[in-house]
Amino acid sequence: MKYKNKIICLILAIISSFSILVELDKKTIIEVSGKSTIGLAFLILGLFLYNYYKNYKKEERYIGFNILAIIFSIFMIFGYSYDKLNSWDYVFGNLSFILVSIIKFIGFYTLFSISIHKLYILIKNKKIKEYRNKLVNKFLKRPILYSAIIILLCWLPYIISFYPSILSPDPTNQIKSFFNIPTRYIDGVHLVDENVLLTNDNPLIHTTILGGSVKIGHALGNDNLGLFIYSIIQITILLSVFSYSIKYLIKEKVPNIFILITLGIYSLIPLFPLYAMSAIKDVIFGAFMFLYIIKLYDLIKYNNFNNKDFLKLAILILLVCLTRNNGIYHVLLSLPFVLIFLKTVRKKILLVLVSSITIYLLFSTVGLSILHVTPGNKREMFSIPFQQTARYVKYYGDDLNDEEKEIIDKVLYIDTIAERYDPVKADKVKYGFNALSSKEDFSNYLKLWGKLFFRHPDAYIEATANNIYGYFYPNTTKWYIYYKEYKDRLNETGIFDYHYNNLNVTRSILFGYGKAFPRIPIIGMFANIGFMVWMYLFMLVFLIKEKLSKYIVVLAPALSLILVCIAGPVNTYFRYTLPYVFAFPVTVALLYNLFKNKEKSL
Numbered sequence: 001m002k003y004k005n006k007i008i009c010l011i012l013a014i015i016s017s018f019s020i021l022v023e024l025d026k027k028t029i030i031e032v033s034g035k036s037t038i039g040l041a042f043l044i045l046g047l048f049l050y051n052y053y054k055n056y057k058k059e060e061r062y063i064g065f066n067i068l069a070i071i072f073s074i075f076m077i078f079g080y081s082y083d084k085l086n087s088w089d090y091v092f093g094n095l096s097f098i099l100v101s102i103i104k105f106i107g108f109y110t111l112f113s114i115s116i117h118k119l120y121i122l123i124k125n126k127k128i129k130e131y132r133n134k135l136v137n138k139f140l141k142r143p144i145l146y147s148a149i150i151i152l153l154c155w156l157p158y159i160i161s162f163y164p165s166i167l168s169p170d171p172t173n174q175i176k177s178f179f180n181i182p183t184r185y186i187d188g189v190h191l192v193d194e195n196v197l198l199t200n201d202n203p204l205i206h207t208t209i210l211g212g213s214v215k216i217g218h219a220l221g222n223d224n225l226g227l228f229i230y231s232i233i234q235i236t237i238l239l240s241v242f243s244y245s246i247k248y249l250i251k252e253k254v255p256n257i258f259i260l261i262t263l264g265i266y267s268l269i270p271l272f273p274l275y276a277m278s279a280i281k282d283v284i285f286g287a288f289m290f291l292y293i294i295k296l297y298d299l300i301k302y303n304n305f306n307n308k309d310f311l312k313l314a315i316l317i318l319l320v321c322l323t324r325n326n327g328i329y330h331v332l333l334s335l336p337f338v339l340i341f342l343k344t345v346r347k348k349i350l351l352v353l354v355s356s357i358t359i360y361l362l363f364s365t366v367g368l369s370i371l372h373v374t375p376g377n378k379r380e381m382f383s384i385p386f387q388q389t390a391r392y393v394k395y396y397g398d399d400l401n402d403e404e405k406e407i408i409d410k411v412l413y414i415d416t417i418a419e420r421y422d423p424v425k426a427d428k429v430k431y432g433f434n435a436l437s438s439k440e441d442f443s444n445y446l447k448l449w450g451k452l453f454f455r456h457p458d459a460y461i462e463a464t465a466n467n468i469y470g471y472f473y474p475n476t477t478k479w480y481i482y483y484k485e486y487k488d489r490l491n492e493t494g495i496f497d498y499h500y501n502n503l504n505v506t507r508s509i510l511f512g513y514g515k516a517f518p519r520i521p522i523i524g525m526f527a528n529i530g531f532m533v534w535m536y537l538f539m540l541v542f543l544i545k546e547k548l549s550k551y552i553v554v555l556a557p558a559l560s561l562i563l564v565c566i567a568g569p570v571n572t573y574f575r576y577t578l579p580y581v582f583a584f585p586v587t588v589a590l591l592y593n594l595f596k597n598k599e600k601s602l
């Protein structure tokens with residue numbers, strides 16, 4: 001869009017500046033914070049945006065990018081309201097807020113629409129020169145070895161400082177479960193075997209690797225050694241996958257600058273070594289999901305897999321499913337799309353999908369039963385309805401009659417549900433779930449849950465929006481990294497002796513760098529979940545515009561992960577996003593290279 005009238009550019013620049021800088025207040029509508037500097041900031045930003053808009057040269061406008069700009073603008077307006085108030089009152093609270101929201105929408109839409117089109121033009125016109133020297137040539141000959149060495153050397157300070165491993169609540173409970181020590185996972189559930197306290201709330205394969213490693217160390221009289229054995233296993237998997245991804249970029253003849261940037265990201269951004277030392281299931285799962293994404297790209301691009309390749313794909317699918325209880329959903333939401341585009345190998349893909357899922361389902365039912373392992377609590381699947389019910393009771397509880405209260409009480413203990421309700425985290429509500437309630441009780445609850453929506457749909461919509469907005473709103477990163485050792489939770493059993501070493505200063509420095517990383521300009525956006533989601537949505541629309549729609553399959557696992565996060569219990573939980581964070585630089589590099597090669601062939 002080229003604005004010939006400079007007055008229009010100026011007005012839009014002012015509106016966009018207003019959208020970015022102005023804070024809202026429920027009493028005064030508009031709250032001017034930092035009054036001494038806001039005028040100067042407004043002037044500087046307004047002048048910048050005026051020139052930014054004025055110098056935008058008209059190109060062919062793509063409706064998909066405009067729709068994306070509309071979506072991003074909506075995310076910003078509603079995200080701000082939920083971030084500040086845990087409700088949409090800054091959007092719909094009164095007529096004044098509605099008018100302000102419309103003005104802010106215009107400002108954001110103008111900024112995003114022009115920026116997205118400018119980004120597209122930059123990608124389209126940018127020519128990257130190959131950078132080669134003796135050092136680069138040597139690296140390209142043995143990329144897996146040198147990548148692993150470089151990454152490992154950069155991670156070494158973290159590995160030494162956080163020896164033996166960073167434990168958080170989930171892996172701590174997994175270790176206890178493996179050693180048959182009671183945990184919260186057995187609260188209110190029917191155990192398959194009263195003598196076996198192990199459940200599948202966390203994937204059994206991960207619990208076995210973690211618990212088995214600790215058992216080895218425990219048998220040797222050193223629990224820390226056992227935990228470090230697990231850390232070595234996890235680090236080895238990550239190094240192998242990241243190094244392989246570098247080799248794959250070289251194989252695909254991606255420009256060297258992308259390869260070096262990707263290597264730099266894996267080596268220097270603190271989230272990678274800190275999560276490499278964190279004994280959570282999401283890390284290994286994220287590594288296998290990353291490999292799965294690369295395999296999908298390979299499958300879509302070359303369409304010439306042999307039987308050995310399909311066997312590898314089947315094993316990879318099984319690993320994705322076995323290392324995260326929701327892994328099956330990512331496979332089911334991505335691999336079937338391959339059937340649409342690849343007719344020649346459709347039967348083989350279908351065979352791989354059916355056989356892999358069948359084996360996984362047999363393990364999850366018959367296998368767990370044989371091992372006397374209790375299936376995971378079904379409460380994990382109902383974060384959305386439980387949060388909606390909790391919000392309904394909190395704000396509209398007086399509307400419920402005695403019979404309806406009794407129905408809810410049999411499943412979620414209505415007396416405390418309003419107090420347990422946390423708008424951005426469903427855990428407290430879920431932990432109040434009565435797993436011993438009968439099927440009839442739960443069926444009655446679901447019927448009532450559906451019925452109550454029509455009384456106060458706003459409670460349901462706001463409960464869900466409040467629990468997910470951070471995945472789409474870049475202004476709230478909710479960035480966190482694991483740091484505590486949680487030794488009390490493990491050592492209180494009197495069985496274990498887990499502790500960090502004496503490098504407290506080094507740990508504090510590394511942790512400080514990790515905490516500060518999101519605030520570093522540009523590269524800090526890598527730790528911003530909302531921004532990452534925006535980039536995946538941009539790639540989605542980009543592929544559609546460039547008639548490369550079959551490669552949307554490569555984005556499908558990340559997009560499915562976003563959907564699973566929406567259904568998840570916590571707003572903006574970083575570890576849930578690890579698979580598409582791991583895959584992001586390689587995905588960008590592959591799709592950019594694909595686009596440029598397409599341009600050359602025209």
